[in-house]
Amino acid sequence: MPQRKNAKGAQPANPFFWKHPCLPQVSALMKTFSIGQRPSGIAEMAKEHLGTGGKRFRALMTLQAADLLGVSQRSAIYWAAAVELIHNATLVHDDIQDGDTTRRGRPTVWKKHGVGQAINVGDLMLMVPYQILSCADFAPAQLRQLLGAFAHRTVETVRGQSLEMTLKDNLNFDRDTYIQALRGKTGQLLALTVEGPLILSEVDPLRASQIASGFEALGIAFQIYDDIWDLYADKGRGQVGNDLREGKISALLIAHLERCPEDRMVAAEILSKPFEEVTTEDVAFWERRFEHSGAKAACETWAEEFVEMAVTTVPDQPLRGLVEDVATALGLKNLKERS
Amino acid sequence: MPQRKNAKGAQPANPFFWKHPCLPQVSALMKTFSIGQRPSGIAEMAKEHLGTGGKRFRALMTLQAADLLGVSQRSAIYWAAAVELIHNATLVHDDIQDGDTTRRGRPTVWKKHGVGQAINVGDLMLMVPYQILSCADFAPAQLRQLLGAFAHRTVETVRGQSLEMTLKDNLNFDRDTYIQALRGKTGQLLALTVEGPLILSEVDPLRASQIASGFEALGIAFQIYDDIWDLYADKGRGQVGNDLREGKISALLIAHLERCPEDRMVAAEILSKPFEEVTTEDVAFWERRFEHSGAKAACETWAEEFVEMAVTTVPDQPLRGLVEDVATALGLKNLKERS
Structure with a gap:
């Protein structure tokens, strides 16, 4: 999933995209289904996590896609709530896996309530979406495709x-394996936002899946740019080089090792260093190294190729506009200005 | 979910129940869907966990219910695989939560592959069942009810x-909250095994849910007996008093504190002791205490009431026989002999 905490400075204003009259209904659905009929500890924890907000980016994408495709808002809000909840479930489990202690400026679920309950909260938000889908007013013939x-x-x-x-x-x-990972963890939920409305607008499911894969490509492009921004960001984005400090594999590192395989052992060393032991000098060293080897430029080209792929995969109308809005919102390219 | 590791000695032979010609097909479905189209680390981990076996109790219940209700085996195997996978997902996550290092005689997923990957393996086995349901040949009108x-x-x-x-x-x-927890964590999946076949046999969904709730009661009865067995088991069941050692709340403790509320602080003390510091004398002390206060007898009565509830909730035919078989298989009561 996009590590949006690292990309704040990179998001240009795109006010039309960030608002939708149905968003409150989506948030209400998410809360109602997660809380259930009885007050309980897990309901409170889920509510607390959902209360931290987030931009509801995937819900907005669903609502926009539904509008463009002429799908009823009544159906779209259920799909939007389901996708957005799965996304939040992955965040809760991710935070355990990465040991992250804050999210959206508040303590993460595991930090506040322990790993065991955070597993439960994530599990709940993985399951509730299916309950939502079963309660939506989808036509019986479409339900199987949607499911x-x-x-x-x-x-x-x-x-x-x-x-x-x-x-x-x-x-x-x-590189291929890295892309496969990005396509999975980030691409799938972005694709899902539009695949639901496409199926609901009675596009053939196979074609719906093909079009949706254009949004997978946008997710991949975003993650590659995010890797670049992490090391070469403009001012205002906080400490640079967090990926290196956290020992994360990045597109930069992969592109660099393709060019300088002899650096593999040095790379292994920096990746295995504890966070606080990685110095500003270490970060500066790799910044220069990735630039000199051509890794940075290669990653930029690489990301642009995925944006191009998104553009060519999604047919001109009506969803091309959404590709452009999402690309702009993610700070990838202002496609409209470019063309 | 039933802590069957504690109940080995309590299961009388019930050979007819433990075999079904379709079970290999169910296991094959579970593996095929969990592994997916590409070999990968998570596929291997899931395969490894599923390879540890288990009795596939929930799958067997589904297959038996389907036979009794005249539901096609072709549909039943999908439902059986889905329920059994969810059960296995909860085991993988449970083992993290309880810190259990072995399951079915092998290292648990988290012990072998780390907490992060064990979360993923559990998540996978929570999601795959829905993929299985979407691929089954259920009639469109029934799919929504089943989902x-x-x-x-x-x-x-x-x-x-x-x-x-x-x-x-x-x-x-x-007591009520405890029962609510048991009804959730153990009762729901047992109920689900028969609810699917009931819906597939075109029983009205509301009625299907009512009948299925009889199997929730069996799950609750089993858990209460399991709490008793843990402390008062016959020889051959290993060390007694593990619940006390692990600091678990048990039915015995709840029934005891209802009778002797003044013991609350002493109880808190034993529950907070580390596993290895709880002595055989501590265990013997509580064994006697629960017996003298009448807690043990109360729990036995309490469990029997839930078995009775199961019997009265499930109509005579065709599912009453399954209630009896499941009760016998779980070591609850030989209902046939009693009646």
């Missing part, structure tokens, strides 16, 4: 998350 | 698991 798409892509999200963690434990990673 | 039941009860399972963990942190528990 199939939803289940397939959420399974792929988990696979991607796991694959990325495998990469960290193993320096024998390669 | 609704499945999602509702899996959500309740998570809520129950969370509630039980809340009890541990808080000595102000009461």
Whole structure:
């Protein structure tokens, strides 16, 4: 999932995209279903996490796609709530996996309530979306297609998350595997936002899946840019080099090792250093190294290729405009200005 | 979920129940869907966990219910695989939560692959069932009902698991809350095994849910007996008093504190002791105490009431036989002999 905490400074204003009259209804659905009929500890914890907000980016994408495709808002809000909840579930579990102690400026669920309950809260928000789908007013014939798409892509999200963690434990990673991980952990939920409205607008499911894959590509492009921004960001984005400090595999590192395989051992050393032992000099060293090897430029080209792929995969109308809005919102490219 | 590791000695032979010609097909479905189309680390981990076996109790219940209700095996195997996978997902996450290092005689997923990947493996096995449901040949009109039941009860399972963990942190528990936790974490998946076949046999969904709730009661009865067995088991069941050693809230403790509220502080003390510091004398002390206060007898009566509830909730035919078989298999009562 996009590590949006690292990308604040990179998001240009795109006010039309960030608002939608149905968003409050989506948030209400998310809360109602997560809380359930009885007050309980887990309901409170889920409410607390959902109360931290977030931009509801995936819900907005769903609502925008539904508008463009002429899908009823009544159906779209259920799909939007389901996708957004899965996203939040992955955040809660991610925070345990990464040991992150804050999210959206508040303590993470595991930090506040312990790992065990955070697993439960994540599990709840993985399951509730299916309850939401069963309660929506989808036509019976469409429900199977919608369920199939939803289940397939959420399974792929988990696979991607796991694959990325495998990469960290193993320096024998390669570009294809890295992309596969990004396509899973970030791409699938972005694709799902539009796949639901496409199926609801009676586009053939296979075609819906193909079009949606354009949004997978946007997710991949975003993650590659995010890796670049982490090291070369403009002022105002906080400390640079957090990926290196945290020992994360990044697109920069992969591109660099393609060019300088002899650096593998030095790379392994920096990745295995504890966070606080990585110095500003270490970060500056790799900044220069990635620039000199051409890794930075290669990653920029690489990300641009995925944006291009998104543009060519999504047909001109009516969803091309959404590709442009999402790309702009994610700080990828102002496609409108470029063309 | 039933802590069957503690109940080995309590299961009388019930050979007809433990075999079903479709079980290999169910196991094959579970593996195929969990592994997916590409070999990967998470697929291997899931395969490894599923390879540890287990009795596939919930799958067997589904298959038996389907036979009794005249539901096609072709549909039943999908439902059986889905329920059994959810059960396995909860085991993987449970083991993290309880810090258990072995399961079915092998290292648990988190012990072998770390907490992060074990969260992923559990998440995968929570999601894959929905993919399985979307691929089954259920009639479109039934899919919504099946999905609704499945999602509702899996959500309740998570809520129950969370509630039980809340009890541990808080000595102000009461019997109703404890039962609610058991109904969630153990009852829901047992109920789900028969609810699917009931819906598939075109029983009205509301009636299907009512009948299925009889199997919730069996799950509760089993857990209460399991608490008793843990302290008063016959020889051959290993060390007694593990619940006390692990600081678990048990039915015995709840019934005892109802009778002797003045023991609350002493109880809190034993529950907070580390596992290895609880002595055989401590265990013997509570064994006697629960017997003298009448807590043991009360729990036996209490469990029997839930078995009775199961019998009266499930109509005579065709599912009453299954109630009897399951009760016997779980070591609850040989209902046939009693009647």
